[in-house]
Amino acid sequence: MRYQLLIAAIATAACIAGATAQTYPSRPVTMVVPFPPGGSTDVTGRILAEHMRTSLGQPVIIENVGGAQGSIGVGRVARAAPDGYTIDIGQWDTHVVNGPLYQLGYDLLSDFDPIALVSTNPYLIVGRKSIPADDLPGLIAWLKANPDRTFATPTAGAHVAGVYIEKQTGARFIFVPYRGAAPAMQDILAGQVDLLAVQPAVALPMVRSGAIKAFAATAKTRLAAAPDIQTVDEAGLPGLQILAWFGLFAPKGMPRDIIGKLNAAAVDALANPDLRKRLADLGQDIPPRAQQTPEALAAFHRADTEKWWPIIKAANIKGE
Numbered sequence: 001m002r003y004q005l006l007i008a009a010i011a012t013a014a015c016i017a018g019a020t021a022q023t024y025p026s027r028p029v030t031m032v033v034p035f036p037p038g039g040s041t042d043v044t045g046r047i048l049a050e051h052m053r054t055s056l057g058q059p060v061i062i063e064n065v066g067g068a069q070g071s072i073g074v075g076r077v078a079r080a081a082p083d084g085y086t087i088d089i090g091q092w093d094t095h096v097v098n099g100p101l102y103q104l105g106y107d108l109l110s111d112f113d114p115i116a117l118v119s120t121n122p123y124l125i126v127g128r129k130s131i132p133a134d135d136l137p138g139l140i141a142w143l144k145a146n147p148d149r150t151f152a153t154p155t156a157g158a159h160v161a162g163v164y165i166e167k168q169t170g171a172r173f174i175f176v177p178y179r180g181a182a183p184a185m186q187d188i189l190a191g192q193v194d195l196l197a198v199q200p201a202v203a204l205p206m207v208r209s210g211a212i213k214a215f216a217a218t219a220k221t222r223l224a225a226a227p228d229i230q231t232v233d234e235a236g237l238p239g240l241q242i243l244a245w246f247g248l249f250a251p252k253g254m255p256r257d258i259i260g261k262l263n264a265a266a267v268d269a270l271a272n273p274d275l276r277k278r279l280a281d282l283g284q285d286i287p288p289r290a291q292q293t294p295e296a297l298a299a300f301h302r303a304d305t306e307k308w309w310p311i312i313k314a315a316n317i318k319g320e
Helices: 002-023 040-056 068-078 092-101 136-145 156-169 181-189 200-209 256-270 273-281 294-314
Strands: 029-033 060-064 086-091 112-122 124-128 149-153 173-177 195-198 212-217 243-251
Touching: 029 040, 029 068, 040 060, 040 086, 040 112, 040 181, 040 200, 040 243, 040 256, 040 273, 068 086, 068 092, 068 243, 086 092, 086 112, 092 156, 092 243, 092 294, 112 200, 112 256, 112 294, 124 136, 124 181, 124 200, 136 156, 136 212, 149 156, 149 181, 156 173, 156 195, 181 195, 181 200, 181 212, 195 200, 200 212, 243 256, 243 294, 256 273
Parallel strands: 029 060, 029 086, 149 173, 149 195
Antiparallel strands: 086 243, 112 243, 124 195, 124 212
16 A cells, blocks of 8 residues: 555655646746846846746746855855756856856856856957057056056956956056946946946947957957957967857756756747847857757856966956
């Protein structure tokens, strides 16, 4: 009798689990953006969420959880229930660079399940409009003649870029931390801070309007969305190549079929012509379909971690 009851209980649990998986999602999904509104992560997340809604049949709601260079928002996802209703749009800064810089309450490699790689892009080195230089060599000469200029660091990646510029040019910066790229850009526009390394999604609209100056892109090739901006190699600062990226992550332990549904929604969104144009206009490259799988993001994430952690530690870069 006990054996029969046990079998019945297992069967009932399996049916409930199956029904839950089949009906997922039965309510809105929260996508945590670990920075304030208006930054590149927020813009990319909102564009993606808008299109994922179609496949999921439920709204994907953006929740901005800024602070501590994105680690607070990422930590919220690490502690969330792995039921498919809380995910995050992470990036190179939050899911790679923060690791060696901060004492995190979670493990970036083992406490998350990857969903999909969304896009990649370099950083742009930009500055206030009143800086007298118009190109990177001129900027470097100006920095050497005018030390202790301010450099905004809305993310850990921006801080890494700034330290690299210091080490390669002999410039000396005063690093000014921000909660996100949007408030940092506001101060660049107001002339209250000199320089910023930021993803194109935030900078390109301001560069195109002439409100700020762009000195170089940390890429091997020029941006298709801004072909007039030189690469760091072309501009005389070889080696400062940083490829940033965005990816969707879930709390560890999420059922594989739910990950599959979220991945399918992301893949469908990334195939949409409107989304592709909007991300391209923001200087982002969408990876080929074969690189949009959870397994591909896991491998990409691990390889980037293994590349950058030793570099950051060797450069003795410290978190702020």
